[in-house]
Amino acid sequence: MSVLFSPVSLGSLTLANRIVIAPMCQYSAREGSATDWHLIHLGHLALSGAGLLIIEATAVEAVGRISPGDLGLWSDDNEAALARVLKAIRAYSPIPVSIQLAHAGRKGSTRIPWENGGFIPEVEGGWPVVAPSPVPYDPKDPAPVALDRDGLVRVREAFVAAAVRADRLGLDAIEIHSAHGYLLHEFLSPLSNQRDDEYGGSLENRMRFPLEVFEAVRAAFPAHKPVGVRISGSDWVEGGWELEQSVRFTHELQRRGSAYIHVSSGGLSPAQQIPTGPNYQVPLAERIKAATALTTITVGLITEPEQAEEIVASGKADLVALARAMLYDPRWPWHAAAKLGGQVDAPPQYWRSQPHGYKHL
Template identity: 55%
Template structure:
């Protein structure tokens, strides 16, 4: 029996298999509102056969967007658009849906990635960025304004308010974005956090913001629904955020009842040196898994069915995230099930597409 296609339960939520569709930004929203593109995109992926789908980075306030074209959950209009999107998907798919809540910090107000990498000015529809410290990502990005303590407290509330809206929009899970050089990661790393108050300096102080965000979300999001987090386990830069510190954070979140931890790396500093290759981030997931009881999701150049099966079978992670590969092949779980001799759920409209000789591939 395939381990990749074995069920898993996180909290009170049941997943048919261990395949996760991770957040992948689409840069197609209007004023934070989901559009027809999102309906087509997520509608398609909801029939992929994966166990969980995590919607793209969705900002808790307008100034937290990576670009002017990102999803948001800061107001009634954004909430209603998200509720409509989820309702449309729910008509034809029972796949559990999570949403990734984010504030981009110093990496905000940038154009779509297929355009020139240059800060979108206020005159062009952008905004002034904020961060733990006034340090720019690089010369193409805005130099952020350092957040005040009161502003930090307000940001914690904005994460919680977005979580309330996510619940009302019928989202099943929340994933806090603490990775890839965005605001929470900026607080964690000494490379971007030069503060001298209670949010900077010592490790406990650098952890304070993410812990406050988690507690605030957990306090308002229904107990039967999960709250997980995505982190970058290392900056890949000497003197930066590292695996040892990630393990300390993971243990603290584990004690607080975090539902899962999604382990990525990098994205904070231009000096990062990443040895990219198949499974290059899996050892970080494994190291964290050995220290916590909550489920761990591995990600990073996991492209083949047998590769994903091995990660789960050997206990390196509890689930695997298939990102760019599932954009290229939206039915990747179908193909993986065929290779591994497993079964996958598909819409009845597609049931007759089962390849000759694979009569038991699709669950009824």
Template identity: 55%
Template sequence: MSELFSPLAQRALTLRNRIAVSPMCQYSAVDGLPDHWHLVHLGSRAVGGAGLVMAEAAAVLPEGRISPEDVGLWNDAQAQAWAPIAAFVRAQGAVPAIQLAHAGRKASTHAPWRGHGAVAEADGGWQVVAPSASAYGERYPSPVALDADGIAAVVDAFRTAAQRALAAGFELVELHAAHGYLLHQFLSPLSNARDDAWGGGFEGRTRLVLDVVDAVRAVWPERLPLWLRLSATDWVEGGWDVEQSVALARLLAPRGVDLVDVSSGGLSPAQRIDAVPGYQVPFARRIRAEAGIATGAVGLITTPEQAERIVADGDADVVLLARELLRDPYFPRRAAQALGATIEAPAQYLRAW
């Protein structure tokens, strides 16, 4: 029996298998509103057999968008636009999920195919914020350091975005504390030079993440899971590392986080990564073993056999696929055939199965 295609129960929710669609920004929204593109993009992957389909990073504040074309959940109109997408994903047997995010100093930048670096305010850009007034790189916007009121507003924005996610029909939310975005910026000493209660040592640098977790868990139903994406290492000497990731993960489970989605990097242009297949899986394995929390593995997972081995060996509880599911939305069905498992097909497709 395939472990990859065994169900995963978390709280009152059950994933039909261990394949999750990783959140992938589409840079295709106007005023933060998802549209038909997002319905087809996410819906086709639910039809394709994934156990969980996670919508891309939805900004909790307008200034938290990566680009002007990012989706959001900072107002009720956006929640209403997400509702039919979540409903369609659920109707296909997948769990509808969404990632909540704030880009911090990596905000107000161009969509990848439109160039790189900062979007000028005259072209629709905005003033960005960060833990400290240091930019990500030379071509990136110069941030303003958040004060105590600004930090409180960020925490509240994550809380209200979670409430809107629930109203839209999502059954799982993930908090984005990875890839060099705002919560990760507070975690790393490379981007957080504060000397107040949100900086300095480990306790200060992790305070914002824990406050956001507490605020979201307070409004997110007890019956539904809460995940958190974490960059296990900055891949830069003196930055955030796997030891600190393990220590943070140990604090998350008692606060109601059900799984750590383990990625890496994105905090500094100085990072040096040897990106070979499965290169991030050891981080997921270590956090799972040492912190006693479920994990998700990501990064160059491209074959059914590789995904099966990750789950069967206990390296992670789920695998989150991105580029492979862009190439093939029906990868889960192909993987099931390769591994001798089955996924119920929509009635409209039965003649092909």
């Protein structure tokens, strides 16, 4: 019996298998609103047979976007556009759908990747970015605006408002983005957080604002729907955020009702030195899972069914999340099920596609 294709629970939400489609920015929204691209992109991923689909990093306010093409959930128009996409998914797929709520912080106001990235000045359509401290991501960029008390309240309430919209849309779960160098991660790391108030300095202080955001979102979202958090387990920079701090943070999230922890890494500093390779982030998830027993998702260069099966069967993580591999092969769960003797949900319109050798599955 394949462990990868066994059910697992995120709080009260039961998933049919342990394959997660990780949130992947598409840079194809208009003023934060989903477009036909999202209908096509999320629509075909919803037919993949994965246990959970997480919608890409979705900005809770306009200045929280990474780029002008980022998805958002701060307005009625944003909500209506995403409702159209979700209605199409629900008509043809039973897959649970989550959304990753995010704020880019100092990594905002950048060009989309295929336009070579880079900071967009205000005179060219950019916007002032915010951060815990006036320390830019790239030394050549303008310093971000340090959030004052009113700014902290505004951001926290923007997360809450987006969570209310997510529930109204019928989304099954929320993931709070505290990874990859974006705003909440910026508060956690001493490299980007140089405040001298109760939100900076000690680990307890640096965790304070991300935990306040989590508590506020958890309170605003129905108790029977899970809220989890994505973190960077390490900055991969000396003196930065690292694994044992991640363990402490996870403990605090667990105490406040986090349904799971989704462990990635890096993204905070151009000086990072990431030892990439198959399973390179799995030890981070494994350590956090062992220390906390919280349901753990791992991600990063997981491409083969046997590789994913070993991770969950050995208890290194409870679920595996795929991103680029899923874009390259949107039917990855089907093919993994065929190899591992599992089963997935597939639309009846595609049943005749099954190769003869797998008709017994």
